[in-house]
Amino acid sequence: MPNLIDVTKPHANKRFIKKRTIVYYQGEIPRSANIMRTGLIKVYSINPSGEEQIVMFLAPGDAFPLSWIFGEASSTLFYYEALTDCEVLTLPKEDLLKLIHDDPELLKMMFDYFVKKHTGLIMRVSALEQSRAIEKILLTLYYLIFHYGKEVSDNVYTIDIKLTQPLIAGMVGLTRETTAKNLNLLKRRGIVNYKEYKYTVNKSELEKFLGEDNFKSIDMT
Numbered sequence: 001m002p003n004l005i006d007v008t009k010p011h012a013n014k015r016f017i018k019k020r021t022i023v024y025y026q027g028e029i030p031r032s033a034n035i036m037r038t039g040l041i042k043v044y045s046i047n048p049s050g051e052e053q054i055v056m057f058l059a060p061g062d063a064f065p066l067s068w069i070f071g072e073a074s075s076t077l078f079y080y081e082a083l084t085d086c087e088v089l090t091l092p093k094e095d096l097l098k099l100i101h102d103d104p105e106l107l108k109m110m111f112d113y114f115v116k117k118h119t120g121l122i123m124r125v126s127a128l129e130q131s132r133a134i135e136k137i138l139l140t141l142y143y144l145i146f147h148y149g150k151e152v153s154d155n156v157y158t159i160d161i162k163l164t165q166p167l168i169a170g171m172v173g174l175t176r177e178t179t180a181k182n183l184n185l186l187k188r189r190g191i192v193n194y195k196e197y198k199y200t201v202n203k204s205e206l207e208k209f210l211g212e213d214n215f216k217s218i219d220m221t
Contacts, residue, residue, distance in 0.1 A: 008181070017086040024076045
């Protein structure tokens with residue numbers, strides 16, 4: 001099955017983005033559709049108190065801004081900031097849409113892509129709705145291994161993006177201190193392990209902690 005990077009590469013221009021660059025501001029009208037080739041971009045909003053609220057991350061293979069590309073918004077809904085040096089493929093959104101519509105296999109791939117995005121967003125909403133900090137963090141870790149996890153042994157996943165505790169705190173709406181305290185608790189329970197920016201999650205232990213029945217229907221492949 002084709003992937004978005006390979007299909008768009010012959011038709012696109014390359015754009016190199018340095019770490020900490022604001023790619024788009026909220027409300028900005030994009031000039032082109034973008035496909036992540038390398039790197040990581042943070043998508044976030046700013047609340048009335050001036051605090052960042054992280055919506056998601058964009059990794060290689062992700063297209064953005066999706067709502068603008070597919071005609072659901074006339075401008076960007078969030079801020080987009082490069083967390084690492086990035087390489088992005090850019091092309092007119094009309095060209096991207098034509099490539100997708102003209103290739104049945106690519107169209108199916110995009111359908112699967114949106115289903116996975118939808119499932120991930122349900123996890124994100126569920127995490128934010130939790131009243132206890134530890135459950136917010138656990139469900140956020142589950143979302144991260146669902147989208148960015150690589151299985152390194154039986155039911156043990158590494159999260160294939162560079163994470164910091166402030167980033168996790170920004171995803172769950174908690175202070176850095178509360179996030180660190182609960183991550184340490186989960187580390188002692190054998191659910192998560194981390195060294196510098198690399199996080200490893202034991203999916204089986206995570207499900208046991210929260211209640212396995214809540215997760216049996218979610219396909220990690």
